[in-house]
Amino acid sequence: MKQVLYELLHELLMNNWRYFFKGSVLTALNSKEETLENEQQFVAIMQSYGQSFLQTDITVFRQNLESLEKLNSKWRLYKKPIFYSGMQTQFMNVLLQVLVHKSHDLLQEEIVVTVYNMASVDFDRFYGEFLPQFLTGCERLDGTQKNMLTSNFKPEKDLPTFTQSLQRFVNDLRYYRLLNTGLPEGSVQFS
Known part of the structure; x- marks a missing residue:
């Protein structure tokens, strides 16, 4: 049932985009943004997509990622x-958490491409704001480890290098968490 519902939402957005975003050829030629109408409905649809990424159903996850x-x-x-300003951070946060927790590891490549496409809207914002903010919310990491993770993530803009950096970032984050989980309270942490 979920798949059918999300397929309906996808078709609604693909074929009725103008219901949400009014624009014309003149708007596009003048480099102006389309006006958003029916904002509540659009936000509700996007929130339902976001909720689907928190579920364990890999089929729905894949379908909505492709959508x-x-x-x-x-x-x-x-x-x-x-x-960009209201939802992107939440989507990237959820997708990175999925990578870190390996909950949908079969879709790792597709998730990385989606994160790349979202980050490519503004790489400076991704590297300067999102990554530090993401690490702030990560538990079982100390400040030194967070700084190492940030500095080791090379600010590259091409997909292959970004993919490699993101995979290293996720693996290092997992390693630091595992290392810190195995240490007794008050012991020295390695970075």
């Missing part, structure tokens, strides 16, 4: 102000 990518490809979803 977001198709919406971005056709309508540049990730560049829309409503998504």
